Amino acid sequence: MSNSRDETPSLDEAPILHVDLDAFFASVEILDDPSLRGKPVCVGGAAQRGVIASASYEARRHGVRSAMPSVVARRLCPELIILPGRFGRYEEYSRRFHRLIDDLTPEFEPLGLDEAFADLRSLRRLGIRPLDAARDLRARIRDELSLECGVGLGRNKLFAKLASKEAKPQILDGRLVDGDGVLWVSPGLERTWLSELPVRALWGVGPQGAKKLHQLGLRWVRDLAKVDEATLARHLGAAMAATLVAYARGEDERVVMTQRELKSLGHDETFAVSLTTSDQVLAHCRHHAGVVARALRSHALVARTISVVLRFDDLDSLSRSQTLSFGVDDEAALSALAQALVRGVTIDRPVRLLGLYATSFLERTRNQVQLSFEMETPTTDRQRAVDESRDHQVSAAALRDAVDDIRRRYGPGSVGVAADLDSQGLRVERQRGSHAFGPERPAT
Numbered sequence: 001m002s003n004s005r006d007e008t009p010s011l012d013e014a015p016i017l018h019v020d021l022d023a024f025f026a027s028v029e030i031l032d033d034p035s036l037r038g039k040p041v042c043v044g045g046a047a048q049r050g051v052i053a054s055a056s057y058e059a060r061r062h063g064v065r066s067a068m069p070s071v072v073a074r075r076l077c078p079e080l081i082i083l084p085g086r087f088g089r090y091e092e093y094s095r096r097f098h099r100l101i102d103d104l105t106p107e108f109e110p111l112g113l114d115e116a117f118a119d120l121r122s123l124r125r126l127g128i129r130p131l132d133a134a135r136d137l138r139a140r141i142r143d144e145l146s147l148e149c150g151v152g153l154g155r156n157k158l159f160a161k162l163a164s165k166e167a168k169p170q171i172l173d174g175r176l177v178d179g180d181g182v183l184w185v186s187p188g189l190e191r192t193w194l195s196e197l198p199v200r201a202l203w204g205v206g207p208q209g210a211k212k213l214h215q216l217g218l219r220w221v222r223d224l225a226k227v228d229e230a231t232l233a234r235h236l237g238a239a240m241a242a243t244l245v246a247y248a249r250g251e252d253e254r255v256v257m258t259q260r261e262l263k264s265l266g267h268d269e270t271f272a273v274s275l276t277t278s279d280q281v282l283a284h285c286r287h288h289a290g291v292v293a294r295a296l297r298s299h300a301l302v303a304r305t306i307s308v309v310l311r312f313d314d315l316d317s318l319s320r321s322q323t324l325s326f327g328v329d330d331e332a333a334l335s336a337l338a339q340a341l342v343r344g345v346t347i348d349r350p351v352r353l354l355g356l357y358a359t360s361f362l363e364r365t366r367n368q369v370q371l372s373f374e375m376e377t378p379t380t381d382r383q384r385a386v387d388e389s390r391d392h393q394v395s396a397a398a399l400r401d402a403v404d405d406i407r408r409r410y411g412p413g414s415v416g417v418a419a420d421l422d423s424q425g426l427r428v429e430r431q432r433g434s435h436a437f438g439p440e441r442p443a444t
């Protein structure tokens with residue numbers, strides 16, 4: 001892959017930054033115990049069924065990777081040192097890492113302990129250029145935390161994250177090759193980058209997803225760009241298909257959400273008297289949906305992932321979530337989805353806490369959504385009414401698909417929810433640029 005070291009993008013060309021610390025857990029262990037330096041060090045489970053969580057580059061030279069069973073890792077590298085992990089210590093480093101990003105801009109979204117996205121557009125009035133911001137951040141992380149990282153810049157989250165990965169050191173034929181540290185995917189290179197990437201490199205494609213795609217003959221992102229979305233939806237579900245087809249075109253509408261904003265877009269409640277029946281939990285879902293829907297609309301956002309969390313009196317908790325091929329900000333839709341998720345759970349113990357969370361945000365772009373239905377502007381009230389009713393129809397069908405999906409995943413307990421939808425004034429938005437779904441999508 002080529003890179004664009006010598007070009008200097010403007011904020012409009014590279015508004016999104018992604019930073020990812022190298023071998024984070026293992027690096028912190030080596031910092032705290034310098035005698036480990038240069039040795040193959042991992043953090044993970046050393047027991048029979050343990051898994052590697054983080055591997056130093058020295059360990060990676062032997063083929064050791066995170067998520068690999070420790071047994072396999074030891075076979076590859078018999079002298080491998082596997083440490084149990086000290087999460088309190090990693091959290092300390094993570095807080096210091098977040099503070100450095102916060103110094104650059106408060107508009108950042110932490111992703112786990114060692115990654116973050118930042119929206120650099122807030123730097124416009126300071127006259128700071130993206131590449132300078134990225135290089136400064138990397139230098140401060142090195143100077144003040146003694147940690148290495150890759151920083152990527154791009155037009156959207158998709159490209160920023162791909163770039164940070166490419167900016168890191170790589171192992172080639174057992175040799176460690178330095179990366180560029182900071183990388184920007186220029187518009188001219190976007191297409192080349194995407195076409196050369198394996199599907200596995202895309203956000204959301206895990207080992208299982210990759211296997212499925214391979215079985216369909218889709219190995220490369222360029223293959224995805226040619227595939228029919230409706231066909232893909234039959235194999236992967238509508239949400240995943242829409243996401244992957246958009247990514248293959250270089251489109252990613254996800255916005256950077258600060259932690260404060262993320263917190264405000266969920267609602268949970270610990271009950272004074274625990275709930276004991278399914279009906280009580282369902283009723284509270286409706287209430288929670290109203291709170292979350294209002295928060296979403298006040299941020300002009302729609303959410304593609306809806307999660308519910310239940311905590312029981314014995315403090316055991318469980319969560320269920322569903323990702324959609326469209327974004328919602330509507331109380332009735334949120335409520336229907338939350339209830340479908342809850343119906344898949346057996347309420348066999350008193351429920352102490354119920355949480356409803358919205359994530360995977362898109363900016364609400366009402367006009368673009370209207371345009372994506374048909375390239376015409378409603379001129380009369382009558383026309384507008386016709387458009388809105390069509391909008392409603394498509395939305396209800398899409399929502400029914402999503403509820404069906406939940407039922408497939410979480411069992412027949414969630415049956416019957418779709419029937420609740422018809423009478424309600426649903427407002428479900430399509431992702432900009434996404435293909436047809438709902439009535440136009442063949443039945444699966």
Ligand SMILES: [Mg+2]
Binds near residue numbers: 021022023024114115
């Ligand atoms: Mg990392």
